[in-house]
Amino acid sequence: MPAHLIGVRHHSPACARLVGRTIESLRPAYVLVEGPADINDRLDELLLGHELPIAVFSHYRDEDRSHLSWAPFCEYSPEWVAITAGRSCGAEVRLIDLPAWHPALAGRRNRYADAEQRYADAAERLCRAFAVDNVDALWDRLVEVEPDDGLEERLATYFDLVRGDSAAGEEDTAREEYMAGWVRAAVADAGDRPVVVVTGGFHRPAILALTERPAVGDSPEPSWPEVPRPLEGSVAGSYLVPYSFRRLDAFSGYRSGMPSPEYYQRLWAQGAKAAADGLVEAVATRLRGRGQSVSTADLIAARTLSEGLARLRGHPHPARTDILDGLVSALVSDDLDQPLPWTRRASLAPGAHPVVVEMVAALSGDRVGRLHPGTPAPPLVHDVDAELLRLGLDREGEVDLDLTLAGDLDRSHALHRLVALGVPGFERRSGPSSGADPVLDEQWVLTAHDARVAALIEAGAYGGTLRDAAAAVLAERIAEAGTEPGRLAGVLFAAALCGITDLPERIAELIAAGIAGAREPGPLGEALAMVLGLWRHDRVLGTANSPMYATVIDGAVTRLLWLAEGIHGGPAPADRARLHALTATRDALLHAPEVLTTGRDVALDVMARIGADRTAPPDLRGAAFGFGWSLGASGDPVRALRGVAGADTLGDWLSGLFALARDEVLAGTSGVLEVLDDLITSMPEFLPGLPALRQAFGYFPPRERQLIAQRLLERRDLTGSARALLRTTADPLLIAEAQLLEEKVSRLLTREGLRP
Template sequence: MTDGATGPLLLGVRHHGPGSARAVRAALDAAAPAAVLIEGPPEGDALLPLAADERMRPPVALLAHAVDDPGRASFWPMAEFSPEWVAVRWALDHGAAVRFIDLPATHTLAMAGDPTWTDGEGEEADGGEADERRQGLRVDPIAVLAGTAGYDDPERWWEDVVEHRGTGAAPNGPPATGAHDPLAVFAQLADAMAALRETYGHGGHERDLVREAHMRLQIRAARKTHGDGIAVVCGAWHVPALTTRTTVTADRALLKGLPKVKTGITWVPWTHRRLARHSGYGAGIDSPGWYGHLFGAPDRPVERWLTKVAGLLRDEGRIVSSAHVIEAVRLAGTLAAMRGRPLAGLTETIDAVRAVMCDGSDVPLDLIRDRLIIGDALGEVPDTAPAVPLQRDLTRLQRTLRLKPEAMERDLDLDLRKETDAARSLLLHRLRLLGVGWGEPAAGRAGTGTFRESWRLRWEPELHVRVAEAGVWGTTVLAAATARAESDATSATALADVTSLAERCLLAGLSDALPVVMRALADRAALDADVGHLAQALPALARSLRYGDVRSTDTAALGGVATGLALRICVGLPPACTGLDADGAAEMRGHLDAVHSAIRLLPGPADAGTGGAGGSGPQDVAGRWADALGRLAGRDTVPGVLRGRAARLLLDDGRLAEDEAARLMGLALSPGTPPAEAAAWIEGFVGGGGADPGGGMLLVHDERLLGLVDAWLTGVPAEAFTDVLPLLRRTFSGYEPGVRRALGELVRRGSAVAGPARAEAAVPGFAAELDASRADAVLPLLRLLLGTEDTDDDELLGAGT
């Protein structure tokens, strides 16, 4: 550090360090410089006055991005306890000039996309003596100093020598003498960093040499205007380089020929969670909430912190009294003394909370880490900050729809019958189409209706970059989403991609984009003859028709395409299922289930379009599909898993009689059928899990089918059983535990019998016929429970069911 009387006042800090922030404020108060120079992108100079705006609330970040490639971006985050933020606010409050002096973002963003600038990764560093330098490893100066002082945790060392300075001598570290001299801690850190730079050179941070050359030039320029009455706030690692005597020519030579890109810059909200990431200043911290508390607590930080913890645990229903807080404070202080620390730090407070407030359990500590140690603070930026037009439109919509961005993840349930909720849904779907993942669809309330949606929302600072990238498509969310959908439709090559896009357009209410998407869909569907591709495409179209109803969207054209697609599948399915191997059959089984579910959503005979083979007039798609399944079920050249699946789907739809299902099963399980093929048929017919969670219940309630399976299984030869077992295990392992127990109990009791004996088989506890008198005895209690004393018996039984 240079004395302010003979040169610039160099204040080397740790980015986002509350102790450094307090020391910077004290040093600036003592020195009262005429100008403050801060490590940061000079393009942000014009935005510095916004830091004094009352609507600006940290954490915030400077976001710089390439104008022609918004995805190439970088952040310079600042929290309330960041030394840079403290220096900016001090300069604005005291009328001092304030500027950023780091390498301009126009160069740093261009260098980030240039493979010749690797920032020391994999390159040999200066000196060549240490293994770290020969291997091109990056040096963490705080970790090196902590290790030299005998600490295994850099965060704990920093707390002892900086954050807790003035409370006593720090063991194995520099003396904590900064309480009365605001410049002492900067002098000590400068000496420590000078020793590190002598040993490690640039420490693997090759780009720092260029940055430091630019900072030296900026300091020289400031001295010409303000003399030596300037203060420089920068990372402590850079202080030795800024005091090195170099020539202007040498520094300019380092900057010559640097790549450039056109750059835009603005302020964006940041979060405490993101402060833990290495971005911009490159100083990730593990506990921003804790650091914010240390900076904001005027005195007794441990007592205040443990009081916060107690309040959080009380809010979560745990019994925590003031006595717990007092005992935790005592224990934290005792642990600090035993460990030779000047003040209880985060480690001691966590240990004390675990022992005193959490009964030794680590489970509540996860909540404390998430809510307090890290925190969920989200900054705010005034509307006057520069922003791309798309961001301004998004901000307007967020306010209109009362959908505030939040750093914490939260669930949002929408009722699409309500105007506001429907508009929220459209916004979230449009943003997803633009690649702005603010919300993700989530499993919501139970029900089969289409008027409810559930979302999981969390706003991350990087979404500002995604919004800037999406700005190339339009100036409003609607216009941008429409243009993006049209572009994706014309460039898509796979039919499934276009059908998925059509679904997303309907969900997003992009009526202007639908004609383009529909033309692309019709073109791809006409050219694609692969049944598997058609089967992949149909479900999305069927869902689109279903959701179009609740959004009052005209889906007539889409219905015609979907119907034609379904009819083509019906025609091409049986040949496509012939001669498949095991993997191909398993894949086709998934297509069968998906198409079967999709066809249920298609328009009925009165509404269907005419597209399809041979047809003029409406087509009965469901009937054609049933015919195709029937051909599959009876064709010996089709793999057993598909024949069994086809039979099961027909049985579930009531298009296959139980006797016929039993006959098909009997044929499939006859002695002449290879055991592996028979097991595959069973897997297709009664396979549970996935799209058919009720497969096991079919066997529980239809003992004739269970008897057929049982009789076949007991007759499998021993030499073939090991080949059959994996298929059977896969089939029955998909059932719920209760279903497996019920099947086992039926087989154990011998109730699984086939043929006419099924009618005579008695299940223990159940009579062959209903006992009407015993059933009537339940009716008074049922009336009492339902509050329907005046209802007759028939109406009561209907209400009860």
């Protein structure tokens, strides 16, 4: 007897009803379901008595790739109904798809992928033919609100059209051939008894063709396919995790199956009319709970409009989009600035109308699954429970930590590791924010969270202990940072907060390669400054003299010197980011020479070349001179200052000088301030250079600006208050308005391409 193949759409109540009726009617020997075959020996675990939704979470990691994926089930998932109904009628139930970690599924975070996402042409033609906005509305029109009579034939026709004559990709071909092998073996073993197969509708035509292909010659009797095993040396596994309707919802970014899961849950449990009425009330309740006025007349109008739209669109009962459109018409009187999300299957964009936000939330629902207490969990879950208990963090409320105390530092490390793993319910309110931050205490707030168990189970893919898992995540993020030094710095600081500074040697190689590929000095300078601070000072966090951080310092200094010498261009506003980068480079030469492969003499030679290069920007030339001056190189600052040409370059050159050699400028013997006073006094046109000069002197804090003012008074044999020279009699509001105007003009010039 040939197999009875049912093509379904994942998480479709109508398909789930069809699957349940078919199994109950045929009483098959086998029920074969699209799902990871590697958990066939754990079906009893899947059916322990969980509160749905739940998901099979799979993970895989080897030297070349890592993979995470989820196969979610809710009460109205056809696959779930197939498993439970098959067990109830005494059938042998088998999951028949390749394991989720298999290379054929390596590009997917969710093993279910609707055909409409990959072969959209046929779906678009059908949408035009039925005058609907998108494939979800089309599906409701053809399947969910229509009578169940003839449903299987409609589904077969629909999926045949979607599949068309186009060849599937290699990954789908591999999966379909594997599933067909299970079908052939089940049919051979079942004899005269039926076999029911439930797969995604896109795969049905191919599996049907593969299983109906006649045997050739003396073909051997079909045998059960082997379940692939992970490669030797890899780490792979599957666990059940609690899931939620919010994660299942397309409006929250889930791209497989159905949107608005709360609506389809009600449709499954109560029918179309009760689902429509109940959701109108649910939206009204949410809006009233947030202080929005929703009257009984509004509810009557929403129901009337929904029913009218259903009749106009030829629906026997209001469909999901009828309800949503009716609610919008009744409750929203403002102009909408963006398309409604259900017209294009999109996530809610920032600035969405509050009523629309609450409507989407009501139809999404807040249901969260719960695993049976006897469900196996990865070692990490037990390790975290034990750690939180040991550290006194197994509670809710505020936690204050003093990082100079060993016990509190251990607590801080544990909390930061949980944050690195993305486990919810642990929020740091305050604490150190960089390697040079003198803050030595932290404030945390611990709260219970419905998603914590799921997050811990999923994080178990990275390791069996909290420390190992956090280290693996950090290593992965370092690899992902690539040539983005800003991201790399953030990960390295997170590693310091986690108390993890001994990452594998290959990670040091990735860091070095990423730094060597950095293209902008500003972000790389930020990373260098942060890491240098951790390497020099942080004995509290345990990063002082860390070899891993030394690798970053060495690579960043070499790369920054190379980048600085390659910068060319005429007069332009001083670039504070690259000046900060040169300052960090100078500090590394001063305070960490023992870890550098680029010596002081090489760096000074680079700066000498930059300072003499008239094609280099003025701020960079000034910084190059200040770099050498601050490191004790020979050079006459007065002569260098006199060699700067014109008011259009003086201020920018000084920005570079002051950024690198502020202390040297203030030294009484340098003569720089006196020469600068003469230059500015003798300028024929002072105003054009004023903004750049003001920016340059911004490198001096108020106390040092007051010292400069005092020296200028003394040079002129004047008495008076230097502090008074730093104060203005102008209206502060007028100054603020002028600054805003300057910023607006600057943005406008940049936008229109009018900056030199």
